[in-house]
Amino acid sequence: MEGGAEGDGNSKIKLVVVGGGVAGAFLAKEMQFVADVVLIDPKEYYEIPWAELRSMVEPSFTKRSLIKHMDYLTNARIITSSAVSITENQVLTADGDSVTFDYLVIATGHAYSTPRSRDSRLEQFEQDSQKIKSSKSVLIVGGGPTGVELAGEIAVDYPEKKVTIVHKGPRLLEFIGDKAAKKTLDWMKSKKVEVLLNQTVDLNSISEGDGVYMTSAGEKITADCHFVCVGKPPGSSWLQESVLKDCLNKNGQLIVDEYLRVRGRSNIFAVGDITDVPEIKQGFLANKHAMVVVKNMKMLMKGADESKLAKYKASSAMAILTLGRKEAVAQLPIGTMIGWLPGLLKSKDLFVGKTRKALGLNS
Known part of the structure; x- marks a missing residue:
């Protein structure tokens, strides 16, 4: 594996990311030249979740919204398997791998079964x-x-x-x-x-x-x-018999602190829908979680003091829901709108081009 971006020894730090959804994919991409990154995900691709329903009526839309992990993770190891448990410093997979970590990020979202291969998922939409x-x-x-x-x-x-x-x-x-x-x-x-x-x-x-x-x-x-x-329930059943079993709340979500670290752990973070952050579970917020954790891990790897870490502040209820190809309903800080105006923001391309660009791909 290539050395760290600045050749300062950071590349030896082992970062394991469990879950290749919105938060996990972006986090792994951002960290791949800073640490030795391993992404563990039961499927070989990242699916842009807000494009799923358009894909059900227009399967060709999936050509851009189903992205193989290897297309944006050029400097990381990808394990296509499910995580089944964790110990103090290892993640265990369904295929029998034990992956050692210095830092761990849990991004397993909601329990949701999708095919392992991109081709099978395309077929499902067809x-x-x-x-x-x-x-x-x-x-x-x-x-x-x-x-x-x-x-x-x-x-x-x-x-x-x-x-x-x-x-x-x-x-x-x-x-x-x-x-x-x-x-x-x-x-x-x-x-x-x-x-x-x-x-x-x-x-x-x-x-x-x-x-x-x-x-x-x-x-x-x-x-x-x-x-x-x-x-669907949070994707945390695999943690129920693990060292983190006491860090789950009654809803099955991981309890995190203001830095998005799992309660009582200095080197384990959780991002996205699996956290107990009191806000609507949405893709763009999962992405915000990922950015805060990227910032904090980079600081910690440089030996920064905890007081320097970025805090995550729960977002107020804001949402844009598409209503077909041209219209949408939006609840925004400025008020509630429905029709073509909020539709301009999201409905035509569903942020697919923007998401691909953020992963370093052609829009």
């Missing part, structure tokens, strides 16, 4: 796209950000299809304010999307063959296919 294309009616279970954005993509691209959202809560998008949720519900109605609130669908009783779904309120929904868009 299948989803065909499923939507060949259906006259689609049921979406869950009215959080994923369900809302998927409904928006389908309603705009296929206005002739009947789309139904079933959501267990009293309103859509419960993670942001009432105003944004109300505007989104009105938008859905204007696109003839049916929204059933305070109801659930028993997923165990679903048989897609007959196309009939029963809600908890006894309503029958007829749909040719369905997509489940409900929240």
